[in-house]
Amino acid sequence: MSDFSVEATRFQTPGPSTLETERVVIAIANGEITAVAPASSDEAAVLRADSPEHLNLGHDTVIVPGMIDLHIHAPQWQQLGTALDLPVQDWLQTYTFPLEARFADTAMAGVVYRDLVATLLAHGTTTAVYFASVHEPATLVLAETCAEAGQRAFVGRVAMDHPDATPEWYRDADAATGLTASARSIEAIRTADAGRGLVEPIITPRFLPACTDELLTGLGDLAETTGALVQTHCSESDWHHAYAFERFGKTDTSALDSFGLLRNRTVLAHSNHVTDADISLITQRGAAIGHCPISNAYFANAVLPVPELLAAGARVGLGTDIGAGVRPGVLQQCHEAVTMSRMRRDGVHADLSTAERGAPDSAIDTTTAFWLATAGGAEALGLPLGVLEPGRRFDAVAINLDHPHGVIRRHVDLDDDERLFEKVVRLAQTSDISQVWVDGRTVHRR
Numbered sequence: 001m002s003d004f005s006v007e008a009t010r011f012q013t014p015g016p017s018t019l020e021t022e023r024v025v026i027a028i029a030n031g032e033i034t035a036v037a038p039a040s041s042d043e044a045a046v047l048r049a050d051s052p053e054h055l056n057l058g059h060d061t062v063i064v065p066g067m068i069d070l071h072i073h074a075p076q077w078q079q080l081g082t083a084l085d086l087p088v089q090d091w092l093q094t095y096t097f098p099l100e101a102r103f104a105d106t107a108m109a110g111v112v113y114r115d116l117v118a119t120l121l122a123h124g125t126t127t128a129v130y131f132a133s134v135h136e137p138a139t140l141v142l143a144e145t146c147a148e149a150g151q152r153a154f155v156g157r158v159a160m161d162h163p164d165a166t167p168e169w170y171r172d173a174d175a176a177t178g179l180t181a182s183a184r185s186i187e188a189i190r191t192a193d194a195g196r197g198l199v200e201p202i203i204t205p206r207f208l209p210a211c212t213d214e215l216l217t218g219l220g221d222l223a224e225t226t227g228a229l230v231q232t233h234c235s236e237s238d239w240h241h242a243y244a245f246e247r248f249g250k251t252d253t254s255a256l257d258s259f260g261l262l263r264n265r266t267v268l269a270h271s272n273h274v275t276d277a278d279i280s281l282i283t284q285r286g287a288a289i290g291h292c293p294i295s296n297a298y299f300a301n302a303v304l305p306v307p308e309l310l311a312a313g314a315r316v317g318l319g320t321d322i323g324a325g326v327r328p329g330v331l332q333q334c335h336e337a338v339t340m341s342r343m344r345r346d347g348v349h350a351d352l353s354t355a356e357r358g359a360p361d362s363a364i365d366t367t368t369a370f371w372l373a374t375a376g377g378a379e380a381l382g383l384p385l386g387v388l389e390p391g392r393r394f395d396a397v398a399i400n401l402d403h404p405h406g407v408i409r410r411h412v413d414l415d416d417d418e419r420l421f422e423k424v425v426r427l428a429q430t431s432d433i434s435q436v437w438v439d440g441r442t443v444h445r446r
């Protein structure tokens with residue numbers, strides 16, 4: 001006996017090159033998908049009959065797995081769409097650190113975070129991996145906000161103490177203070193989740209330039225003793241990549257590994273400049289890359305080699321990188337991941353010959369991009385999500401195909417399911433998203 005069942009055309013990508021489009025009945029009990037059957041089958045009739053509540057979404061709406069955003073700076077929500085005119089290290093000092101420092105005001109943090117979490121849910125972001133700020137109280141407010149709104153989340157207090165790369169008015173006083181604060185924050189978030197398994201802490205050294213060796217060593221130990229996941233930035237820009245060589249005599253990836261921070265399911269934002277040896281190490285450790293294509297166009301000086309990473313067996317998902325990423329929804333990042341990969345394949349300098357200009361065979365398509373946003377992200381975090389199949393949690397998004405305020409239009413003589421899938425990925429906006437579930441609960445309804 002299920003709690004409820006949903007009947008709809010399901011679009012999902014179980015593999016980077018595998019698109020499935022099928023009308024199905026999905027049965028859900030205690031937040032978990034217990035059975036899926038083709039809508040016309042005898043089994044589907046049984047699932048319908050066994051459900052106290054059966055929701056038929058009709059033929060104007062499709063259902064897709066919930067989107068997973070691997071990289072969000074929650075306290076940068078107010079600067080989304082602005083302040084992208086400087087290189088990343090200047091951008092931090094001029095715009096971002098002053099804004100994040102304001103989250104010492106816990107009441108203000110509550111207002112901003114409630115709006116952020118509600119907006120992301122309305123965009124279909126069912127799992128969010130957050131950098132908060134250095135402040136313990138505001139970090140806990142973010143975790144509580146996610147728990148109240150029903151968003152699956154990893155919430156990290158940002159640890160940063162290096163006097164050369166951070167301002168005196170926005171950093172941990174020293175490594176010991178930062179370690180104590182991060183340890184307390186982990187405990188507080190675990191208490192706030194109250195055993196639901198929805199909101200988890202994540203250890204968050206900002207990036208190597210912002211942290212002293214003592215802090216990084218301590219955070220590596222904290223990851224070992226608490227079992228919490230780790231997130232940080234890795235080899236984002238030319239400057240960031242060169243910095244690690246200057247300070248540690250090795251790559252960013254190797255340095256993170258030597259501090260015990262490159263672990264199973266560690267989320268590395270960006271990583272555009274990783275070497276082949278770095279990719280091997282990332283894969284060996286089971287770490288994952290959060291690819292943020294729009295942000296990369298502004299700050300990374302290069303396009304992430306997604307096909308090469310997938311071929312090497314690396315875990316990769318997508319991130320918005322609010323506020324460096326301009327858009328709050330992961331679907332838009334799918335489109336941009338395709339766009340950026342096309343530019344990498346073809347190159348951008350018309351004065352070079354075609355053969356010299358690009359990186360052949362490096363483009364990805366919408367199926368791969370959507371896989372990154374769903375099943376790829378789930379694999380990155382080690383969660384039973386990303387496809388709507390038995391044994392997975394029911395995190396899902398219903399998307400309307402003909403909403404008058406949206407731009408998806410269905411032309412019955414032209415649009416088969418594959419074309420409709422492309423339209424959904426490229427065009428869907430919040431006006432098209434009619435319902436969002438996390439763990440079987442409705443968390444947004446238009």
Ligand SMILES: [Zn+2]
Pocket residue numbers: 071073233269321
């Ligand atoms: Zn970031």
